[in-house]
Amino acid sequence: MGRACGLSAEELRIIGLGGMLHDLGKLKVDVGIITKPGRLTEGEFEQIKKHPRDGADILQQMEDIPAEVVDIALCHHLQYDRKGYPADSRGKRLSPLVDMASIADAYDAITTLRSYQRPVTPRLSAG
Numbered sequence: 001m002g003r004a005c006g007l008s009a010e011e012l013r014i015i016g017l018g019g020m021l022h023d024l025g026k027l028k029v030d031v032g033i034i035t036k037p038g039r040l041t042e043g044e045f046e047q048i049k050k051h052p053r054d055g056a057d058i059l060q061q062m063e064d065i066p067a068e069v070v071d072i073a074l075c076h077h078l079q080y081d082r083k084g085y086p087a088d089s090r091g092k093r094l095s096p097l098v099d100m101a102s103i104a105d106a107y108d109a110i111t112t113l114r115s116y117q118r119p120v121t122p123r124l125s126a127g
Helices: 009-021 024-028 042-048 051-060 067-075 096-111
Strands: none
Touching: 009 067, 009 096, 024 051, 051 067, 067 096
């Protein structure tokens, strides 16, 4: 997607790193919640919603991590209209790389087999 949008080599490096590390905060979520088949309880979903902040906190402690990578981890569940989570990041001015990572993450969630849902094909069906 980054190449198709004409990103520079540095922007490609940043979005690639952000893509690899955006869910780092899930390391702090109970694996039983991550792999649970079916709907999460409200409490379980509240735990999941903490992973962007946890991931950003971990990344901020690392050396040489660009601010945009931290923002990708923190804001990859904010939608284009800035609804989503974490709520306290909704007013933050974000790089377009964050939106690109968010779109890619949503696409992956829709088209990949998950313990709680079957994937949707990215191909249009005739008919």
